[in-house]
Amino acid sequence: MWNGGAEDADANGKLKLERAAEYIDLLVHQKLVEGRKRDVGALLVYGSPETNNKLADEDEEQYKTVNLMRELGPFDLDFRYILERALPRGDEPGDFFDALVVAIEEIKVFCRELKYDKRIQLVTDGESFINPEGYEAIGNMLLNSGIALDVIGLDFDDPMADPPFVQEKKSNTKRTNEAFLEEFCNKYGGNLYPSVSADQDLRGFQSKKTKPAATFNGLITLGDPISSPDSSLQIQVKGYLKTGELKIPSAKKHSAIPTPADFEGVRTHIVTMKRTYSRAMEEGEDPNIPAGDIKTFQKEDLLSAYRYGRQLVPLSLADAEAMKLQSNKGMEVVGSLRVEDLRSIEFLLMNQVLMLVPASEGLEVVYPYHALRVALEASKSVLITRYVRIDDSQPKMGALWADLVDKCLYWCQLPFAEDVREFQFESMTALFQEVGAVNDSDVATGLSQLSPSNPSGTPSASGSRGTSHVTMSSTPIPASAPPTGATGMSSFGRGKRARFDRRKKLKAEVDAAMDDLITAMDLTKAGGIDENGERTEALPPSSVFNPGYQRLWAAVGFRAMHPDAPLEPPNPELLNPFLPREDITEAAREAAKRVAECFDLKFAEESADGRRKAKGKRKRDVAPAGAQGDGGAGAGVDDVRHADDGMGNELDDADATAKRSRVVGAASDGMKAEPSSHGNGSFSTVAASGTEDMSFEDMFREPVVGRVTAADPVTEFEAIVQSKLGGEQGFKTAIEQMQNVIRELAFYALDSSDFVKPISALKSLRRVSKIEQEFSSFNSFLASFKEDLTKSGATQMRKRFWEEMKKEHIDPIKSSEVEEGYFGEAMNDEVRQSFPTSNWY
Incomplete structure (x- = not known):
């Protein structure tokens, strides 16, 4: 219900009628989003130029200016359309109790004796005269009917608001009505909400109430x-x-x-x-x-x-x-x-x-x-x-x-x-010791240590792949040995720290600094002040709302009323819980600085392609074949880490680790990676003995994919091709394995959903064959494969796979796809015959 002058404006120039309509609209929006299907509502306006209610039809002298705009029924968009576009405007006086009696009668007729949760919500500015005569009987009608009453008072005084709100230049009528409505609600179980508090509640985020x-x-x-x-x-x-x-x-x-x-x-x-x-x-x-x-x-x-x-x-x-x-x-x-x-x-x-x-x-x-x-x-x-x-x-x-x-x-x-x-993760044992300290348990956790017979710090390994034998010193370094900063060595020069250990100070100092940082960021006392004057917890689950859910319904509600307007930006308050708090950040600033001083940190700059790299880190070229690098002949693992990916892109840490693991996997099989003549980032393999240029932790990495299987043929095939492991023979073997896997996947497919993997494998094989100039091999395979799919007696599933190939335009490599002059003056007969001369399909 609403009562108030339609043309009266508030201090901000907004019409009170519009404000009242907004509050009711927010209530209707909540019902449309979270309400039950059986929820019903009506819209009643009093102080209207028109009179429309059943009680006024029975007695023309009573219940005037009470207009039932919408009868009790399910909530829908029409309800919101009325609030936005069809509310009557006028300054007719209206009686609060006349409207309340009409609303009670509508509810009683609709609900009969059935069990409902019944509620009347009134929005008023309190400027219209209220006749209190007989209010006790009407209050008892509310109690006897089990109807709750909520009153939202526009610009009513709100001493509980932050800051407290008191309206200036308040009329005597409004002051009297405020006091009366508060007394009436207290006596008959109603609730009075000043608009300042109601506005915060209604415009705030709403969580779904689950029965x-x-x-x-x-x-x-x-x-x-x-x-x-x-x-x-x-x-x-x-x-x-x-x-x-x-x-x-x-x-x-x-x-x-x-x-x-x-x-x-x-x-x-x-x-x-x-x-x-x-x-x-x-x-x-x-x-x-x-x-x-x-x-x-x-x-x-x-x-x-x-x-x-x-x-x-x-x-x-x-x-x-x-x-x-x-x-x-x-x-x-x-x-x-x-x-x-x-x-x-x-x-x-x-x-x-x-x-x-x-x-x-x-x-x-x-x-x-x-x-x-x-x-x-x-x-x-x-x-x-x-x-x-x-x-x-x-x-x-x-x-x-x-x-x-x-x-x-x-x-x-x-x-x-x-x-x-x-x-399985790399052990963090080293972080529980002093900087530079070592002990026998580090052997089992894979941390690098030194041996008296191996002063250079290079572990020795023997045996087949996956079997390593490392001789290490059992002499511990005293815990009192001072650190030497970013070098990673103690003053004794005997302990090589774990690669992830970047501490510059003693363990006790690091632990104390980290404890101070955690304490400074404590949320248990970072909330507001409760009624007892004590600090409360910040960000309890009950106050952090799901941003995706809230944003969805805000967008849907806006689009329902404004089909052509661009969506409004999300409420900034929605993402505030997920952003650093200024007070917490400021309180933790000094503690965070002390933590940063405990570690060897490097500022990461963002490059043009969006990747991050440590400041001052220089891209190093891979040494050419035969040149002496840091670890001897050929390219060392550290060189591979700073190489590009073969396509001109500098590797970040994750990519470098992945590429290095392929090279190391081959090295543990008695092979060593060496640059090929194709340029930086491409590698061939040569026989090697020992573990030159291999760090201790590299020996624990996953081995390279050794063959192409039906599990993930594209990834496995392209990994072998990119690594160049096994040389020319290894590449041809990978192609044969890929062809066999494609046949297997296609021939044993149970339905069309099984076609995705062999089709992807065919595309990968064609792409690689074109790049590596294996035209004849691919075209010959495709011709034989086509014959098996389309020959007389082939199953319907094979024929369906052939149709899928045609739809995906998988055909032999054509001579027009080869760069002009590639073959020089003459073309090999075998290659020439492999190119299609007629319509492939």
Whole structure:
């Protein structure tokens, strides 16, 4: 409801009617986004030039200027259109209680005796006279009908605002009405919101209110109630999801063609999707359908099938039923752990957290429940349980513990062996020691150390790939040895630090500086001031909103009302929680400076291509074949790290590491990388002995891909080609492997979705063959491959693959694609004959 002069403006020159419409529009927008489908609303204006309500029809002298603009019904865009474009304008006086009685009557007629959450929201400037006569009866009508009342007062005094708001030059009528409305709301359960506070709340971000729904209703069982009923316990509980990720809704398909359908009176462009199941028939499979024709199947005719190697194994409905695990709903305790034991595996907790509460308020349920909770708190224990949500569903293992704050039980799933992801990382042991210190444990972690027989610091390795034998000194360097800055060596000259250790100060100084930085960035006391005058936590989850979700609905709401206008930029407040806070940054400035002084840091400049490189880092060329580099003949691993990628692009750290790993992988097989005549970044391989130019950590890297397989043929093939490992023979072997993999993938494809990988492999093979001048090899393979796909008796799937090749324009390499003068004066007959002379397709 709204009451106020339509043409009255506020201090900023904005019409009060427009402000009131904005507040109601924000309420309607929230209903359109988050409201339930059964939510209904009406729009009532009093102080209107027109009168439109049922009570006024019965008594023409009463309820004047009360205009029911929209009857109770579902919220939709029309509601917002009325607020923006169709509100009446005028300065007619209106009675607050007349409008309130009309609103109560509308709700009572619509809801009858059904159970609804009923609410009246009034927006007023308080400038219209209110007749208080009989207000007690109307207040009792609100209470008896179960209707809540919210009043938003435009420019009402707000002492709780920050800063407090007090309207200047307030009229006596408004001052009287403010006091009366506050008294009325307090007496009859209403709420009065000054517009300053209401504006902040309505324009702020709104989170979806989810009605609690139990996802589990069953028993917690301790012991065996069948064989040992006297020593077992069963507690009936309900489980509610404590947290659940809010999924951003997916967009519906919308027809751009103007042929809307009529759906309950609303014209819509929503399209429906129909799914069909079909496949090409084989020769002799159905006498009524020619081979190659498509046959459509009903969903009821289909079976579930699982890929088993390269075949699909179908399972009948009986098989699917027999596959189900016979399990009974419930949560059975299988053992317990101490809380400190759970902390060692708490990072394994997965999925959503379940809050377990008593299923009823009966003492036979509440007492055992709280007895178990108190016992877990007192013993500091956690129960490991077997959880089955519904009968015959897959059982899960989980941890059950008592929460001291919420006074309830929580359960969270634990992973199975198949769910755990194991990753190997380089050991951080060196960072727990003094700078330059070494010990025997560094051998196992792969950290570089020195040997009295090897003063140069070069590890010695022998044996086949993956087997390394390193002789190291067991003499530790004293912890008191002072660091020498960025050199990475202690003053004894005996300990080579790990490559990731860039400390310039002693461990104690580094630890203290890092502790100070973490303390300076503490958020637990960085929030506002609570009612007790104490600092609160900053960025609690309840105050950090999902930016994608909020931005989506702000954009949708704007586009609904303004189809042609450009979208408004996102609210800056939306991203503030994800940006550094100025107060935290300033408080941590000195601590961060001390941390930076503890390490050998280099400023990273951004180059023109967007990559970052350390300031002062110089690109070094790879030494030519036979030249003496830092580590002897040929190119060392360090040279490869600073080389380009063969296409003129300087490698960053990640790319250099990847390229170096290929070279090192070959070196551990008795090969050594050496520059070829193709220029910087290209390498051939020559026989080598020992591990010249190889650092210790290089020997632990993943080996190079040695062959092309069906798993990832394009990546594996191009990795071998780029590395030039194996020389000319290795390249020809890779081409043969690629051709065999393409045949295998194409010939054993089960449906057209399996064509993606062989088609990509064909394109890669053609591209590489053209670059490496393997015209004859590729064209001969493609001709033979075409014959196998199109010959008489070939399966329909092979013929379909040939059609896919034609659609992708995969054809032999033509002579027109070869640069003029490439072959000189004469062309080899074999090469000439390999070029297509007629229409390939």
